[in-house]
Amino acid sequence: xxxxxxxxxxxxxxxxxxxxxxxxxxxxxxxxxxxxxxxxxxxxxxxxxxxxxxxxxxxxxxxxxxxxxxxxxxxxxxxxxxxxxxxxxxxxxxxxxxxxxxxxxxxxxxxxxxxxxxxxxxxxxxxxxxxxxxxxxxxxxxxxxxxxxxxxxxxxxxxxxxxxxxxxxxxxxxxxxxxxxxxxxxxxxxxxxxxxxxxxxxxxxxxxxxxxxxxxxxxxxxxxxxxxxxxxxxxxxxxxxxxxxxxxxxxxxxxxxxxxxxxxxxxxxxxxxxxxxxxxxxxxxxxxxxxxxxxxxxxxxxxxxxxxxxxxxxxxxxxxxxxxxxxxxxxxxxxxxxxxxxxxxxxxxxxxxxxxxxxxxxxxxxxxxxxxxxxxxxxxxxxxxxxxxxxxxxxxxxxxxxxxxxxxxxxxxxxxxxxxxxxxxxxxxxxxxxxxxxxxxxxxxxxxxxxxxxxxxxxxxxxxxxxxxxxxxxxxxxxxxxxxxxxxxxxxxxxxxxxxxxxxxxxxxxxxxxx
Numbered sequence: 099x100x101x102x103x104x105x106x107x108x109x110x111x112x113x114x115x116x117x118x119x120x121x122x123x124x125x126x127x128x129x130x131x132x133x134x135x136x137x138x139x140x141x142x143x144x145x146x147x148x149x150x151x152x153x154x155x156x157x158x159x160x161x162x163x164x165x166x167x168x169x170x171x172x173x174x175x176x177x178x179x180x181x182x183x184x185x186x187x188x189x190x191x192x193x194x195x196x197x198x199x200x201x202x203x204x205x206x207x208x209x210x211x212x213x214x215x216x217x218x219x220x221x222x223x224x225x226x227x228x229x230x231x232x233x234x235x236x237x238x239x240x241x242x243x244x245x246x247x248x249x250x251x252x253x254x255x256x257x258x259x260x261x262x263x264x265x266x267x268x269x270x271x272x273x274x275x276x277x278x279x280x281x282x283x284x285x286x287x288x289x290x291x292x293x294x295x296x297x298x299x300x301x302x303x304x305x306x307x308x309x310x311x312x313x314x315x316x317x318x319x320x321x322x323x324x325x326x327x328x329x330x331x332x333x334x335x336x337x338x339x340x341x342x343x344x345x346x347x348x349x350x351x352x353x354x355x356x357x358x359x360x361x362x363x364x365x366x367x368x369x370x371x372x373x374x375x376x377x378x379x380x381x382x383x384x385x386x387x388x389x390x391x392x393x394x395x396x397x398x399x400x401x402x403x404x405x406x407x408x409x410x411x412x413x414x415x416x417x418x419x420x421x422x423x424x425x426x427x428x429x430x431x432x433x434x435x436x437x438x439x440x441x442x443x444x445x446x447x448x449x450x451x452x453x454x455x456x457x458x459x460x461x462x463x464x465x466x467x468x469x470x471x472x473x474x475x476x477x478x479x480x481x482x483x484x485x486x487x488x489x490x491x492x493x494x495x496x497x498x499x500x501x502x503x504x505x506x507x508x509x510x511x512x513x514x515x516x517x518x519x520x521x522x523x524x525x526x527x528x529x530x531x532x533x534x535x536x537x538x539x540x541x542x543x544x545x546x547x548x549x550x551x552x553x554x555x556x557x558x559x560x561x562x563x564x565x566x567x568x569x570x571x572x573x574x575x576x577x578x579x580x581x582x583x584x585x586x587x588x589x590x591x592x593x594x595x596x597x598x599x600x601x602x603x604x605x606x607x608x609x610x611x612x613x
Contacts, residue, residue, distance in 0.1 A: 238278050241270050245282055249496045252289050255296045264290055273522065277511035281503050284530040285496075288537030295538070320366070322527035325520050327365055329513060330506075331583045332606045335598045336449050336481030337362075337370040338577050339608035342570055344445050345377055347476045348386065353442035354378075355390040357473070359428060360451040361404065364397035368404040370449070372411055379415040390420045392436060398425055428455050429462050433472045446470055446478045450606075453482055456547040467561035471613055477566055478611040482554060484597055484604035487536050488547040499536045502548075503529060505603040513584050551595050551607040563611040567594030 244263055251260035264286065271282035327333050348354045362370060371391060379385045391408065393401045405421035412419035424435045428451065438444055455462045470478060485502040489495050506529060514521040535546040549557075555565070574589045574596055588599045595609040 237270070238276065241267070241279065241282055244270075245285060245500075246497075248286075248289055249493060252293050252296070253492050257293060257296060260289070260293050264293070273526065274517060277507045278504060280525055281500070281507040281533075284503070284525065284533040285500060285537060287530060288534040291534060291538035318523070318527050319531070322523045323363065324366060325524050326528050327369070329520065329524065330509070331578070331581065331587060332598065333362065333365075333449065334581065335574075335577070335589075336606055336608055337373065339568065339570070339574065339596055340447055340449065340479040340481060341370065341374045341377065342573065343477060343479050343566075343568065343610045344374060344447070345381070347445050348378065348443060349381075350383070351443045352387040353439065354386045354388070355392070355438065355442045355444045357392045357394065357436055357444065357446045357475070359446065359448045360395045361393045361397070361401055362449045364395065364400040364404070366400070366404070368408050370447075371408055375408065375412050375415060375417060375419065379412075379417050385415075385417050388418050388420065388442075390422070390439075390442070392422050392424060394424045394426060394428070394431060394436075396425060396427060398423060428452070428466050431466065431469055433469055436473055438473065444473060444475045446473065446475045448479065449481045450483065452480065453488075453547050453549065454545045456488055456549065457542070463557065464561060467558070467563070471562050474613055476612065478563065479608070480554065480558070480611060481606060481608045482551075483548040484551050484599075484607040485548045486550050486553070488549050495536055499533060502603070502605075503533055505600045506605065509584070509586060509600045512586055551592055551597065551604075551609065554607070554609065555593070555595075558609075558611050563613065565594050566610040566612045568596050568608065568610055571596070 244267055248260055248263035248267060251263060267282065267286045267289075270279070271286050272279045273283050274280070275283075344356065356371070356374075358371075361368070375389070378389065389412065391405075393405070395401065401423045405423065409419050409421055422437070424431070426435060452463065452466065455466050457463070483502075486498045487495055487502070489498065507525065510521055510524065532546045535544060539545075558565070568591075571589065571591050578587060578589060586601050588602055590597045590599065590602075590604075592607070595607050597604050597607045599605050
């Protein structure tokens with residue numbers, strides 16, 4: 099599997115600062131990737147196109163530059179893989195700043211495309227029987243090629259070409275097919291939704307919202323989310339790391355308080371807090387005199403049921419639990435909404451929540467983080483998807499999401515058989531909703547704005563938080579063994595954070611922060 103892009107290419111908030119990046123051939127080694135011919139019969143056809151919400155840059159879209167042309171036109175910049183001294187300064191000065199940035203973003207898109215091809219190939223090789231391997235792999239590569247071409251056509255607002263490609267994709271991206279066919283079917287839905295809302299350049303319009311599991315209380319979505327929790331280790335891993343950190347923060351304390359942002363999207367039964375209550379009841383010494391849990395969110399009915407069940411569970415274990423609800427979304431939450439008593443130790447818990455308040459500007463997230471900082475919690479536990487789905491350009495987000503969800507669907511292929519209805523429910527009613535939101539929505543309607551752990555590290559530091567390194571690698575590995583997590587999942591330590599991945603592809607990252 100290809101390595102991830104250098105950090106200079108990944109930082110979507112500093113696109114304008116990428117001008118000084120080294121463009122030696124060693125920095126672009128991915129161009130020799132053996133799967134690159136699959137991007138089209140002519141490599142020059144693969145060029146950068148900007149997203150729909152960049153309508154003011156329509157003229158830039160018409161003059162996008164292909165890689166071979168750009169390398170050929172600036173061949174004097176390169177000599178044996180290094181930038182030549184003679185003529186390099188004048189060549190660089192002759193490039194317009196915007197023109198030069200187009201080159202770098204083009205290389206970035208090609209890198210992501212090559213990486214997605216490799217992941218898809220690995221998924222297909224792992225999921226098919228050896229007898230039909232060659233034909234299946236060829237079909238899968240063809241499907242990937244069409245999918246990427248369709249994404250390009252949608253980005254170009256070429257409705258006729260995109261519609262023709264979508265028809266072919268619908269015939270080949272089977273919901274009960276191979277792992278890549280299944281993930282492709284979700285992206286096809288997203289592309290179709292985006293294409294249906296495409297307007298000509300120069301017009302102003304807003305993509306209609308795509309509801310996600312936080313907003314829809316349908317039985318199908320709740321069941322799908324519950325299945326994801328039970329079968330996939332992603333959320334359970336986050337709960338384990340969070341509870342371990344919270345227990346350490348509560349050690350020796352008698353009055354303790356947890357503020358839970360979103361209550362893990364209203365997951366039934368409050369599983370995370372059942373485990374915490376049990377651990378506090380059984381800790382050395384004596385349990386806390388009082389445990390308070392404050393749920394923050396809009397799912398009031400579900401929160402009330404969870405609270406009643408948790409209070410009964412705590413009472414059976416001889417503990418005093420106070421459960422309260424703050425009806426508010428994160429953006430409107432204020433410090434005075436949270437009642438904090440003198441002498442109690444406060445922690446804040448956020449499981450897959452804060453990415454929903456990441457916007458094009460930093461204002462919304464900064465306000466939430468400042469509000470949390472004003473509460474002065476002993477720790478803030480943060481668990482988020484570890485992938486870059488918040489880039490400013492549609493094609494970049496598309497390729498990142500394809501890479502990320504291909505890994506997830508590959509893991510499901512290992513756990514459950516092809517025709518298991520539980521697998522189909524998770525894929526179509528949970529992960530597909532995330533994919534469609536990433537692919538088809540823009541502006542405030544796009545809430546699945548996942549970011550990499552490095553980007554969260556920068557955001558938290560700017561908000562005044564300091565990292566509290568997690569030192570529980572051995573416990574995390576024991577947890578994987580104890581819970582019989584299927585082979586292929588990995589746990590890595592990344593600068594004090596713990597990252598759960600599938601075959602080294604990061605899926606979720608857990609981190610801990612203090613004021």
